[in-house]
Amino acid sequence: MNSETKQSSIVLTSQDDPDELAGSKLWAVYISEAEKYDKALVERWKSDMEGLLIFAGLFSASLTAFLIESYKSLTPDQNIALLTKISQQLEGSASQSLNSTLADDVSVAALACNTLWFLSFGLSLCCALVATLVQQWARDFIQRTEMRPSPIIRARIFSYLYFGLQRFGMHTTVEFIPFLLHLSLLLFFAGLVAFLLPINIVVTAVTAALFGLIAAAYIYLTLLPIFSADSPYRTPLSNAAWGIFQRLLIPFRRHRQGPSGDGESTLLDHHGKSAKNDSQIPSMVQVMVNKAVALSPKRDLRDSQAVVWTVRSLTDNCELEPFVEALPDLIRGPQGRRSAYDDMIYRLLEAQDIQLVSRIEGLLRSCNTGILAPDAESRRRISC
Structure with a gap:
């Protein structure tokens, strides 16, 4: 009780302090800009998660139908196993347990197919779960920034929560969720190839070719923004690929700019977050802006x-x-x-x-x- 009273008195004292109140107009400007940036960011997260939830739901439902059919290959027909055992006994061969017979009858293709598909199913459900959590976190973020009417308190809540998003890697988490779904889809296609392999080699070859084409297109879309800053295409791995590529260029950039490295500018968002970090690596957005406004x-x-x-x-x-x-x-x-x-x-x-x-x-x-x-x-x- 004393702790709550103390915290309440701190808030009231801060709110009634003339020096604090003198900055109300300044913080009102900050709130106006922060609301535009943060609300647009959160709304984008929420809309992205809604699309992911719809796709994950449809994909999981489709994958379930395949799993119902494929998991049977892990448990061979009991009648066939029993007849095999009777035949072995009549022939006087060494007795084998039924479990051993069942284990021997499971093919490598069946194991590979079911492993890949169950992994795909698990990743799809994990994606749906995290997407649901992100929607909840986004709603909580907006709600907490609107709890207080005072511009000073609201401004500090805005900055406190936003720097919390940065500190705990919320942006990275949101960008990682689509990758889970993409990985789930790739595992499904790989499992489909394993599923069709013992059935028909022609169908397997066609499916494998389609899978290879999709994988090549995914790699191409991942790398395209690195070489074309105006490209609208990208994948969740594009930022990681960009970071690796830029780290490889650091020695050449330092050699060209000299030891001072004064040739690069820095972009800041409204919270003061630098657009470059980690050994002076410019972000993809910074490079895009520089190329868009460069005289040419x-x-x-x-x-x-x-x-x-x-x-x-x-x-x-x-x-x-x-x-x-x-x-x-x-x-x-x-x-x-x-x-x-x-x-x-x-x-x-x-x-x-x-x-x-x-x-x-x-x-x-x-x-x-x-x-x-x-x-x-x-x-x-x-x-x-």
């Missing part, structure tokens, strides 16, 4: 294509007007003529399907319809 002809081409697409999507004058208002700032500045966006402007003018000049003229003519309010009409005329 490819970036200029992407910018032009993005703006051309934007104009194509602006079908109404009300949508086009803000775009036209932004054009003068691209062409001229306080120091005079700007040339940074010349290529983009030329592409807009050359695009036949856009007809930017005609659309601007139509926007100007719309000022004469008498529909617009005087202020809106004046602003549109100035823009055009």
